[in-house]
Each structure stands twice: as C-alpha cells, then as structure tokens.
Amino acid sequence: MNRILLVAKRDFRQIVATRGFKFTLLILPVMIGIVTLLTSFLRPPATSAYVMVDAGAGFAPVIEHRLDLDYQRQVLRDLSAYAARWNQKPPGDGWADDASVETFIARGGADAALKQMRLPSGAPAFKPPAPAYIRVPVLAGVPTDQGAAAFGRAMTPYLSGDVATPQGKRPLAVAAYVSVRGPARIWTSGRNANALIDTLQQERTRQLRLSLLAANGVEPAAAARIEGLEAPLAVTAPPAGGGRAQMTVRSLVPLALVYLLLMASFITGSMMLQGVVEERSNKLLEAVLACIEPRELMLGKLIGLGAVGLTILATWIGCALLAAYFIEGAMADYLRPSLAALNQPWMIPLMAFYFFCGYLILAMAFLTIGSLSNSMQDAQAYLMPVTMGTLVPVMLLVQTSVANPGSPLPVILSWIPIYTPFAMLARLGSGVQPWEIAGTGVLLIGFVTLELVLLGRVFRASLLSSGQHPGLGGFVKLMLRRD
Amino acid sequence: MTALVLDGVVKRFGDFTAVNDLSFQVAEGSVFGFLGGNGAGKTTSVRMMLDILRPDAGRIEILGRAPARANAPHVGFLPEERGLYRLMTVLDTVVYFGRLKGLSPADAARSATALIERLGLAQWAKTSLDKLSKGMSQKVQLATALVNRPRLLILDEPFSGLDPVNQGVLEEIVLEMARGGATVIFSTHVMQHAERLSDRLLLLAKGRKVFEGTQAQARAQLPPRLRLTARADPSLLPGVVRAITAGPVQEGWQEWEVTLAPGREPGDLLQHCTSNGFFLRGFDLHRPSLHDVFVHLVGGAR
Numbered sequence: 095m096n097r098i099l100l101v102a103k104r105d106f107r108q109i110v111a112t113r114g115f116k117f118t119l120l121i122l123p124v125m126i127g128i129v130t131l132l133t134s135f136l137r138p139p140a141t142s143a144y145v146m147v148d149a150g151a152g153f154a155p156v157i158e159h160r161l162d163l164d165y166q167r168q169v170l171r172d173l174s175a176y177a178a179r180w181n182q183k184p185p186g187d188g189w190a191d192d193a194s195v196e197t198f199i200a201r202g203g204a205d206a207a208l209k210q211m212r213l214p215s216g217a218p219a220f221k222p223p224a225p226a227y228i229r230v231p232v233l234a235g236v237p238t239d240q241g242a243a244a245f246g247r248a249m250t251p252y253l254s255g256d257v258a259t260p261q262g263k264r265p266l267a268v269a270a271y272v273s274v275r276g277p278a279r280i281w282t283s284g285r286n287a288n289a290l291i292d293t294l295q296q297e298r299t300r301q302l303r304l305s306l307l308a309a310n311g312v313e314p315a316a317a318a319r320i321e322g323l324e325a326p327l328a329v330t331a332p333p334a335g336g337g338r339a340q341m342t343v344r345s346l347v348p349l350a351l352v353y354l355l356l357m358a359s360f361i362t363g364s365m366m367l368q369g370v371v372e373e374r375s376n377k378l379l380e381a382v383l384a385c386i387e388p389r390e391l392m393l394g395k396l397i398g399l400g401a402v403g404l405t406i407l408a409t410w411i412g413c414a415l416l417a418a419y420f421i422e423g424a425m426a427d428y429l430r431p432s433l434a435a436l437n438q439p440w441m442i443p444l445m446a447f448y449f450f451c452g453y454l455i456l457a458m459a460f461l462t463i464g465s466l467s468n469s470m471q472d473a474q475a476y477l478m479p480v481t482m483g484t485l486v487p488v489m490l491l492v493q494t495s496v497a498n499p500g501s502p503l504p505v506i507l508s509w510i511p512i513y514t515p516f517a518m519l520a521r522l523g524s525g526v527q528p529w530e531i532a533g534t535g536v537l538l539i540g541f542v543t544l545e546l547v548l549l550g551r552v553f554r555a556s557l558l559s560s561g562q563h564p565g566l567g568g569f570v571k572l573m574l575r576r577d
Numbered sequence: 578m579t580a581l582v583l584d585g586v587v588k589r590f591g592d593f594t595a596v597n598d599l600s601f602q603v604a605e606g607s608v609f610g611f612l613g614g615n616g617a618g619k620t621t622s623v624r625m626m627l628d629i630l631r632p633d634a635g636r637i638e639i640l641g642r643a644p645a646r647a648n649a650p651h652v653g654f655l656p657e658e659r660g661l662y663r664l665m666t667v668l669d670t671v672v673y674f675g676r677l678k679g680l681s682p683a684d685a686a687r688s689a690t691a692l693i694e695r696l697g698l699a700q701w702a703k704t705s706l707d708k709l710s711k712g713m714s715q716k717v718q719l720a721t722a723l724v725n726r727p728r729l730l731i732l733d734e735p736f737s738g739l740d741p742v743n744q745g746v747l748e749e750i751v752l753e754m755a756r757g758g759a760t761v762i763f764s765t766h767v768m769q770h771a772e773r774l775s776d777r778l779l780l781l782a783k784g785r786k787v788f789e790g791t792q793a794q795a796r797a798q799l800p801p802r803l804r805l806t807a808r809a810d811p812s813l814l815p816g817v818v819r820a821i822t823a824g825p826v827q828e829g830w831q832e833w834e835v836t837l838a839p840g841r842e843p844g845d846l847l848q849h850c851t852s853n854g855f856f857l858r859g860f861d862l863h864r865p866s867l868h869d870v871f872v873h874l875v876g877g878a879r
Contacts, residue, residue: 100676108664376660381721384627384654385677387646558629 097386101394106401109365118361119406123413130417140224142267142286143259145231147238147245149273156297158229164293165225167195169204176220182211192322227267227290228259242271242279253283270294348522351445352492354407355452355515356485362403362453363460366395367473370464379557388554396457403453444531445519451538452515455545456484462549465556466563488516495520508534511541548573578641580605580729580760581626586635588621588784595621597784599635603762603777605728608755610775611764614875618784619764620657623733627654640729650679653727657734657764659718663707667698667717670706674721685724692720696746715739719747723754730754732763736770748774768867778867780874787874792867799865799873801843803835806859815849816841830858 109115148154167190174184185207186194201207204222232238236248249269256263267287272278278298280291300321307317373379382391459480467473487507494503495517507517508526514534518526552572556564564572581603588596596618603609613619624630625637628644637644640651661670668689675685693702696716706714715738722730732751736744751761751774765771771778771792778795780788788795800818805811808829812820816837823832837843843862850857865873 097677100673104662104665104673108662111664372663373660376663377656377658378660378662380624380629380656380658381654381674381718382677383629384652384656385646385649385674390646558624 098390098394098397101386101391102398102401105366105369105395105398109369109399109402110405115365115402119409122357122410123417126414126417139264141226141228141259141261141264142290143228143230143257143264144268144270144290145233145236145249145257145266146229146268146270146272147232149238149271153272153278153298153301154229156301157294160293160297161225161227161290162199163192163195165223166199166203169222170195170198172223173204173207173220177207177211180211180213180217182213224261226286228261228264230257230259230266233257242273242276245269245271246279246281249281253281268294272298348445348519349492349495351449352488352516352519354410355449355519356488358403358407359453359456360481361406362399363456365402366399366457367460367464367467367477368470369395369399370461371467371470371473374465374557375468383557388557389550391557392461392550392553395461396454399457400453441522445522447535448515448519448538451542452519454542455512455515456480458545458549462552462556465553472563484512487513491517491520495524500524509537511538514538514541551575578605579603579638580607580640581609581762582636582638583622583626584636584638586622586625586632586637588618588625588630589633595784596625596632599781599784599786601779601786601789603760605760606755606758607776608751608761608763608774610771610778611762611781612768612771612778612871612875613764613781614766616783617781617875619781620733621784622781623654623656623731623764626731627652648729649677650725651728652678653722653725653730655719655722655730655732655735657737659715659738661706661714661718661721664705666703666705667693667709667720668702670717671720671724675724678725680725688724688726689720692723695750696720711738712740712743716743719750723750726759727754728759730759730761730763732761734765735763736765736767744770768871772867780871782875788870795867795870796865797839798870800837800839800841801865802863803837803843803846804859804861804863805833805835805857806830807833807855807857809855811835811855814846814855816846826858832859 146154146157170186170190174186176182177184186198190198198207202209204220208220233249233252236252237244246269253266253269255266257266265283265285267283267285268290269281270278271280278294280294282291304314304317304321307320308314312320373382386394463473463476463480466476491504491507491513494501504517504521507513508521508530510517511534514537518531518534551574552569555572555575579602583602584600586596586599587594599618599622611619611622621630625632626639626644628646628648639648642648662673665673668686671689671692672682672685675689676682680688690702693699696719698713698716698720701709701713706717709717719735722732730751735747735751739747748770751763755761761774763770763774775792777789777791779786780795788798804823805820806826808831810820811817811833812835814820817835818838819836821834823834825831835846837846847857847860849855
C-alpha cells in the first residue's frame with residue numbers, strides 16, 4: 095500500500111505542478127465568470143420607454159391602465175412564487191384575471207401583501223420585477239399638433255437611442271400617435287416593441303368594438319361588460335418551484351455531476367494517458383517495475399489521478415458555490431431546492447458511488463491506451479473510439495433526461511455498465527426505483543471489477559512491450575492471459 | 578553463499594525462445610560479467626531476475642529467495658534503456674526510488690544527498706532532469722540504483738553514454754561496492770571494462786550460455802598465437818597444430834604464424850627449441866583478449 099501511495103503522490107505532485115493543471119483548474123470558473131459578466135453587460139434593459147400622443151382619442155390612459163394591469167399581474171405571479179418558497183400563503187396566481195389583479199392593486203399591491211406574510215429571518219427582501227414599458231413625455235421640439243406624419247418624422251431619430259426616464263436612460267421602443275379617426279400610427283425601433291404594439295392593437299380594437307356596439311344601440315355599460323367578458327378558467331398547477339420546475343431543479347445537481355464526471359474523467363484520463371506514454375517513451379518503466387508490481391503502479395496512478403480529478407472538482411464546485419453565494423437569488427432559486435434533492439441519506443453515497451465507478455471505467459481505459467502506445471500520436475488511434483463511444487451517448491442521454499427522464503434511452507443506458515454511472519446520475523433527480531438502483535449497481539460493480547482485472551492484464555503485459563500494437567485478437571489474448 | 582542462481586531457465590515469447598536452458602551461479606561479493614551480443618537474451622534474463630518477467634521453465638534464486646519485489650530493498654538495478662521523470666528534480670528522483678525500495682523518508686534523503694555529492698551532481702540537486710545533459714542524467718539514474726546500498730547490483734550496459742572520466746568513476750564505484758561485500762552483475766559490450774572488473778564472466782549467445790568461468794579460462798578458449806622467425810619449418814615441433822609461413826625475411830630466415838594445441842604453453846615450445854637446437858631469431862607471443870574470445874564464441878554461435 096505504501097508503494098501505491100508513493101506512486102499516487104508522485105503522479106499527483108507532478109501534475110499539479112504543471113501550468114496545464116493550473117490552467118485546467120481555472121478555465122471553467124474563469125469562463126463561467128466571463129460569460130456571466132458578459133451576459134449581464136450585454137443583456138438589454140428590462141424596461142423600454144414609449145412616447146404616445148393622444149390626439150383627442152382618450153386612448154393613452156387606457157393603454158397605461160392596461161400596461162399597469164399586466165405589470166401588476168407579473169408582480170402578483172412573482173410574489174406568489176416568493177410566498178410559496180418561504181411557505182407563505184400566496185396572494186394569487188399567475189393566471190389571475192383582470193378583476194383579481196384590480197383587487198390586488200386595490201388592496202395595496204405587493205407592499206400590503208408582504209406585510210401580511212410572516213417571513214423567516216433569513217428570507218431576502220422581495221424584489222418586484224421591472225415594468226416592461228414606461229411612458230415618457232413627448233420630447234422637446236417634437237410637434238404634436240401638426241399631424242401624425244410630422245410627429246413621426248421628428249421622432250424617428252430618437253428611436254435609435256435611449257431616452258431619459260425616472261429609472262435612468264432606457265431604449266425608446268415605440269412612438270405612437272393616436273387620433274380619433276384613422277389608424278393609430280406607430281413608429282418603432284424594433285427593440286422590445288412587440289408586446290407594446292400588441293397591447294396597442296388589442297386596446298384600439300376594443301375601443302372600436304365598443305364604438306360599434308354603441309352605434310348599434312347597445313348601452314355603453316352593457317357594451318363594456320360584453321367587451322370585458324372573460325371566460326372563467328380554473329387552472330390547477332403545481333405551486334411555484336414545484337411540479338416540472340421542481341423536477342428540473344431537483345435534477346440540477348445530478349445532471350451537473352454527469353457533466354462534471356465527464357469532464358473530470360476526460361481531463362484526468364488524458365493526463366494519465368500522457369503520463370504513461372511519457373514513462374514508456376522515456377524508457378523509465380523498467381527501473382520502476384524493478385521496485386514495484388505493475389498492479390501497484392496501476393493502482394497508484396488511478397489513485398493519484400483520482401486525487402487530481404477531485405482537486406479539480408473541489409475547486410470548480412467551490413467556485414460555483416462561492417459565485418452562487420454572491421449572485422443574489424441564485425442560492426435561493428436554484429441551489430437550495432436542488433440541494434434539497436439530496437436530503438435522502440442514500441443520495442450522496444449513491445452519487446459518490448456512480449461518480450467513483452464512472453471515473454474508474456474511463457480512467458482504466460485511458461491507462462490501458464497509454465500502456466499500448468509509444469507516443470501520443472499512437473494513442474490517438476485508440477482514443478477516438480473511446481471518446482466518441484462515450485461522448486455521443488452521454489450527450490444524448492443528458493438531453494433526453496432533461497426533456498423526458500422516463501424515456502427509453504436513459505433507462506436502456508442505465509443497464510449498460512459503461513453508461514450506468516452517467517445514466518443513473520442523470521435520472522436520480524427525477525426518481526429511480528430502488529430495484530433498478532440495486533440491479534444496475536450490482537452489474538456495474540461486476541463490470542468495474544472485470545475491467546480492472548482484464549485491462550489490468552493488458553496494462554501489465556503491454557508496459558514493457560515494443561513494436562506493433564496488438565490487434566483485436568491480440569488484445570483479447572492479453573486480457574485472458576493470467577501471467 | 579550464492580547471490581544469484583539460475584537453473585535451467587527458459588523464456589519464450591510465442592515461437593521465439595529468448596533464453597534457453599540457462600544455468601549459472603554468482604557468488605556473493607563477486608563482480609560478474611554478463612556478456613552477450615545484441616538479442617542474446619541478457620535483458621530478458623535480467624528482467625526474470627527482477628521478477629519483471631516470469632520464466633516458462635527453470636528456477637531463479639536471488640539472495641536466497643525467489644524473484645519478487647520484496648527483494649527490491651536489497652537490489653539495485655540500472656536498466657539498459659534509461660529514462661527518468663523529466664519534470665522531477667535530481668534529488669526528488671533519487672529519493673523517490675529510495676522510497677520505492679523501502680527506505681524511510683529520512684534515510685532516502687540522506688543517502689540520496691550523499692550519492693549526488695559523490696557523483697558530482699550536488700549543484701544540480703534541485704534542478705529538474707529535463708535541464709540536464711544526457712551524461713548527467715545517466716549519473717542520476719545510477720544514483721537511483723545505488724540509493725538503497727544494494728547487496729546485489731545489476732547493471733545493464735552501465736558504461737554506455739558515459740565519457741571516459743565518468744566511466745572511470747563508475748568502475749571505481751563498482752569495485753568499491755564489491756569491496757564492501759556487494760555482488761555486482763553487469764553486462765557490457767566493451768570488453769576492456771569486463772577485463773578490468775569481472776572476477777567471473779558468462780557469455781550468452783542466442784539465449785544459450787556459451788561460456789562461464791574466469792577470465793583466464795575464457796582466454797584459454799582460444800589458442801595463443803605465436804609468430805616465430807626460424808630457418809626450419811616449426812610445424813613438426815611438439816604442440817604445434819599448424820604453422821603457416823608469413824614470408825621470407827632475409828638470409829634464409831622465415832616468419833611463421835604458429836598455432837598451438839589448446840592447453841599447450843608457449844613457454845614449453847620455447848624451451849624445447851632452445852634445448853633441441855631449433856634456431857630462433859624471433860619469438861613473439863600474442864595471448865587472446867576477451868574481445869577475441871567474445872568474437873570467437875559469440876560470432877561462432879551466430
């Protein structure tokens with residue numbers, strides 16, 4: 095055991111001292127950091143401005159009211175999700191009709207609803223969403239009394255830029271001119287304007303219908319009731335953070351582990367491969383093998399490189415947790431619920447088991463390839479089938495598991511030992527039957543043991559060999575050779 | 578006590594027999610030359626002694642035990658094909674091999690430091706091996722073989738790649754080890770080293786032993802060659818197998834290349850000539866070197 099650990103320690107120390115390792119260690123956190131920063135910098139502002147001239151049509155207050163109703167519906171939806179997350183009674187739901195939203199506003203909106211909640215001490219303050227549109231006054235110098243065409247000509251240059259709003263500079267999405275007669279004229283920058291244009295059209299249509307109903311002798315009050323009629327809907331949906339969303343969030347940790355397993359195994363596997371190829375090409379194996387058994391060398395390498403993989407993982411996971419801690423809401427929105435999936439005591443050991451087995455399967459394959467290759471160029475010929483044979487099914491598996499965890503592919507792959515760790519990790523969050531865990535687990539342990547024995551023989555036999563590489567028949571012979 | 582025993586050892590790789598019925602013994606404390614041409618089976622034999630390969634037949638005993646990694650604390654090995662971890666420092670490399678051979682961290686560090694000093698590598702102790710010359714790397718590898726103060730030192734072509742000065746240093750180390758009671762087995766193509774170092778030697782050709790014995794016994798394998806300057810034909814003299822004229826010299830004297838029968842001493846022939854009136858003007862004795870013996874025995878086996 096001492097010699098195994100000596101080999102492990104040497105391999106570990108040699109790899110962590112290289113620049114390549116430090117680069118590998120930092121690449122993922124740095125890339126995620128850069129992408130996060132770029133995304134936040136490049137993301138368009140949530141709120142856009144609009145300018146509206148109401149040339150006697152009385153349309154502007156209607157639009158403002160409609161936009162406010164839609165905004166308050168969004169507030170109500172977010173507030174309901176927030177309340178559910180902190181085990182409070184939700185003030186409403188995302189399918190609330192206009193009347194419910196009006197009631198919500200009349201009762202004091204979010205502020206009043208929050209006052210009625212008994213939030214735990216660690217709960218962060220509720221942050222209402224930003225409104226989608228904010229009306230700004232007509233810009234200085236833009237004529238409003240010379241007709242739509244003059245207004246449009248004067249507004250057009252402003253549409254390519256931002257305008258001042260109470261929230262700061264915001265892109266000007268729409269300039270509208272609504273008169274009593276004729277079409278409502280709209281000029282748009284094309285930026286975030288579609289929803290507002292839809293709202294304008296719907297409200298304008300509503301006005302026209304009301305006018306038509308009135309012209310046909312319908313009482314204005316009755317006409318308003320007819321136009322405001324909404325078919326009642328009874329929507330039953332899981333609470334916010336539950337149902338499908340919960341499934342996805344609960345699968346987050348296991349799915350992340352699939353990717354981490356894949357990346358860690360391939361990175362450390364490549365390092366291991368390079369190490370063995372170097373030892374072979376440097377002709378130093380004979381001196382080493384005079385002191386230790388090939389089996390000890392193999393186990394030492396598996397442990398040493400396993401430690402390298404764990405170091406990479408620990409760093410990446412640590413960085414992710416740190417980032418989540420500092421990114422407001424991420425901890426509460428994703429990490430806490432996803433970590434809640436680990437509340438069953440068997441979950442973490444099971445994940446560790448799949449992770450360990452997955453690492454062993456791939457690491458052993460890389461180690462054997464290294465023992466068969468005199469150079470990295472040699473190794474490429476063996477690497478391609480192993481890489482493609484692993485990556486393609488696992489990528490398909492992850493996609494399928496997110497879309498439909500119960501579909502045949504993840505289930506079938508769970509029973510093929512090479513893919514069992516990936517498939518089971520991907521499926522764990524969505525629930526797997528205990529008999530399936532036991533069955534695939536037994537099969538996996540058997541496979542890993544057999545792989546260690548058979549590929550261990552190839553490793554031992556190939557370490558000091560030179561010349562032509564064995565073909566498939568020769569490879570099988572090496573696996574079956576006991577000495 | 579014998580440090581190494583090989584008894585009827587056979588090793589095959591498929592249809593090819595690399596070592597065929599090889600038997601010999603090496604006495605403890607001796608320096609043993611293990612000689613043979615390329616592909617003679619030396620490296621395969623050495624790998625079997627170290628348990629890197631297992632024989633198909635026969636028995637090997639190393640320091641009284643079967644070959645196993647458990648012997649590593651008592652064995653030093655310098656392989657023919659050398660290489661080291663490029664990114665490790667000189668000191669770390671030697672310490673690592675010391676630790677692999679069972680030394681404690683402190684003992685390994687102490688022994689490694691002393692060896693590095695002895696081999697003139699002290700100023701490069703903290704230098705990584707990729708920055709050293711080939712010759713210096715060879716010395717580091719030698720240090721890895723010696724770090725555990727082995728009772729049995731196996732050196733496969735130890736002089737290759739070393740300059741004459743360092744070859745001298747290595748010869749000195751080998752003799753020092755032997756004086757300290759260690760057994761040294763080495764293979765070489767340079768017969769001068771074998772002549773200077775080995776108490777006994779073994780010649781291997783095509784996996785078979787073609788000779789084992791002392792240097793004198795090896796030389797006795799080839800008859801001594803004489804060049805005589807005489808008036809008469811020496812072929813009828815006792816002990817002479819063949820005499821070929823090498824051309825006239827002057828005034829009736831002729832030069833003769835004379836071959837003696839194995840075991841016959843040239844001195845006996847000289848005495849016979851002087852006491853029987855066989856006139857000689859020249860008597861030039863040429864004893865066979867190990868090189869001659871090697872070429873004769875190994876070349877003959879090919």
